[in-house]
Structure formats: structure tokens, C-alpha cells
Amino acid sequence: MTTAIRVLLVDDHALVRSGFAMVLSVEDDIEVVGQAADGRAALAVLAEHPADVVLMDVQMPVLDGIAATREIVAAGLAKVIILTTFDRDDYLFDGLAAGASGFLLKNADPSDLVEAVRAVADGHALLAPEATLKVIARLTQASPGASQDLVAASPATPAIARAVAPRLTPRELEVLELLADGLSNAEIAARLFLGEATVKTHVSNILAKTASRDRVQAVIYAYRNGLHPRG
Known part of the structure; x- marks a missing residue:
């Protein structure tokens, strides 16, 4: 049996995390192993529940998504997909420079989110067409x-x-x-x-x-x- 892709959801809005969890949880090959409301909490969750892919918001308290991505990637803890509602160049380029493997807008189709998780887990980069x-x-x-x-x-x-x-x-x-x-x-x-x-x-x-x-x-x-x- 193929091991499921372990995903951590990081966003300071609980409803957003719940929505992503609903989309991903119906997939047989994806498992949501944890959620966090900021970058620092994400690092703590990863210490207890290893993940393959982190879905990372950008604007968050305590530790923002770009800084958290930099720490996660540098430590080799997981691959990161940046998810944001803002189509901003600085988020895109700062996120990629920090080591993110993907960048999607939150208005992407659910199928695009699932495809991104699978692609990044498989070692590929995946960007929204705009990005x-x-x-x-x-x-x-x-x-x-x-x-x-x-x-x-x-x-x-x-x-x-x-x-x-x-x-x-x-x-x-x-x-x-x-x-x-x-x-x-x-x-x-x-x-x-x-x-x-x-x-x-x-x-x-x-x-x-x-x-x-x-x-x-x-x-x-x-x-x-x-x-x-x-x-």
C-alpha cells in the first residue's frame, strides 16, 4: 500500500484551514496530519508530526509564512507550497527565494490544490499560471x-x-x-x-x-x- 502524502495546513484563519482540510481529506493518497495558526506554531507541530508538504499562508502573526518557509526548508523538514489571497510579486519572489516549491492563489480550483500537493510531494515545482x-x-x-x-x-x-x-x-x-x-x-x-x-x-x-x-x-x-x- 502506498504511503499517504502527509500535509500540514498553516493559516491564521480557522475556516480557511477547515476548507483546505475538507478538500484534501477526501483523497485516498493525502492525509492532513496537523494544522497551525502561524509560522512558529507550524514549526512546533512539525516537530511532533512530520509532514511531506506544508500549505503555507503568508500574512500571519508571530512568524510570517515567508520566514517560516525559510526555516522549514533550511532544516529539511518538508516542502512548502505558498497559498495566498494576494497576487503580489513580492510574496511570489520572496517565497521562491525562501525555498518554496509551489505558489498558488487561494481562489485556485480544489483540483489544482490537490495536483499541487501531489506534484510537490513527488519532487516537482508547481506554480499558478499567473505566477x-x-x-x-x-x-x-x-x-x-x-x-x-x-x-x-x-x-x-x-x-x-x-x-x-x-x-x-x-x-x-x-x-x-x-x-x-x-x-x-x-x-x-x-x-x-x-x-x-x-x-x-x-x-x-x-x-x-x-x-x-x-x-x-x-x-x-x-x-x-x-x-x-x-x-
């Missing part, structure tokens, strides 16, 4: 305020791109372009009339061929190396 496009814009423009952690994480030189691009099949290039548009696997499957499992295979091949750690790096790779029409 993906902002990361791309920040890194491709190499703006002075860009996080050095994020800049360092971006792949590949044009020379490598020229060597790798011919190895991408026409279908993989299609999938990469849609990734660069911020589409999820389900949306790509619908657009290309493919099964989600097939899309997942294509994404895995793209990551391997472009030496990208996750789909965000692959998207940045596409933009930086001219493999996207608007790159």
Missing part, C-alpha cells in the same frame, strides 16, 4: 531586483539549447510551448487531445532533455533560448 508568467518575465528580463537564487536556478546557454532542441520531438516542442503559456498538464491534454498520462510523459522527457530540475526551469529554458514563439 509562472511573472517568474519568466523577471528572469528573462534579468531585472536588477531579481532574486539571485532564482537567476542561478535558471538553465542553460544558447549553445546547449541548440544542441538540445533538435532532440525534442515536434510533440515535445508543442508541450513545451504550452508549458510556457502557463498551462497545467490537464489543460495541455485538453488542448492537444491527449491523455494526461501521455502529457506527463512528454513533460518528463522535456525535463530530461533540457536538464531542467522542474517545469518552471523548463519554461524559463524555452523563453531564454527561443523555443517559445514569444520568447
Whole structure:
């Protein structure tokens, strides 16, 4: 039997935590192991109830979500998905620089939340489409305020791109372009009339061929190396 993904919910609003718990608890492969109302309490809960993934609010008393994320990731306690109602660039980039593996707005569909938990637990990064496009814009423009952690994480030189691009099949290039548009696997499957499992295979091949750690790096790779029409 596959071990369930252990999730800790961190938000200073009890109703929000309850809502997330209801969404996740119906999934056979996900278990909510604890809840906390602030970052400091989250660290205390993790000491007693280890988790694989933490769903982290940003604005909280005592210890905010960005600082808590930094401590959790630095200690190797869990992977973190930032969840916020505010579509703010500073939350996005500060959260990613702190080591978050995902960023979603709280108005995301429940299915997106479940997919994010599974993807991050499986070692992938997952960003809301809005966030993906902002990361791309920040890194491709190499703006002075860009996080050095994020800049360092971006792949590949044009020379490598020229060597790798011919190895991408026409279908993989299609999938990469849609990734660069911020589409999820389900949306790509619908657009290309493919099964989600097939899309997942294509994404895995793209990551391997472009030496990208996750789909965000692959998207940045596409933009930086001219493999996207608007790159």
C-alpha cells in the first residue's frame, strides 16, 4: 500500500484551514496530519508530526509564512507550497527565494490544490499560471531586483539549447510551448487531445532533455533560448 502524502495546513484563519482540510481529506493518497495558526506554531507541530508538504499562508502573526518557509526548508523538514489571497510579486519572489516549491492563489480550483500537493510531494515545482508568467518575465528580463537564487536556478546557454532542441520531438516542442503559456498538464491534454498520462510523459522527457530540475526551469529554458514563439 502506498504511503499517504502527509500535509500540514498553516493559516491564521480557522475556516480557511477547515476548507483546505475538507478538500484534501477526501483523497485516498493525502492525509492532513496537523494544522497551525502561524509560522512558529507550524514549526512546533512539525516537530511532533512530520509532514511531506506544508500549505503555507503568508500574512500571519508571530512568524510570517515567508520566514517560516525559510526555516522549514533550511532544516529539511518538508516542502512548502505558498497559498495566498494576494497576487503580489513580492510574496511570489520572496517565497521562491525562501525555498518554496509551489505558489498558488487561494481562489485556485480544489483540483489544482490537490495536483499541487501531489506534484510537490513527488519532487516537482508547481506554480499558478499567473505566477509562472511573472517568474519568466523577471528572469528573462534579468531585472536588477531579481532574486539571485532564482537567476542561478535558471538553465542553460544558447549553445546547449541548440544542441538540445533538435532532440525534442515536434510533440515535445508543442508541450513545451504550452508549458510556457502557463498551462497545467490537464489543460495541455485538453488542448492537444491527449491523455494526461501521455502529457506527463512528454513533460518528463522535456525535463530530461533540457536538464531542467522542474517545469518552471523548463519554461524559463524555452523563453531564454527561443523555443517559445514569444520568447
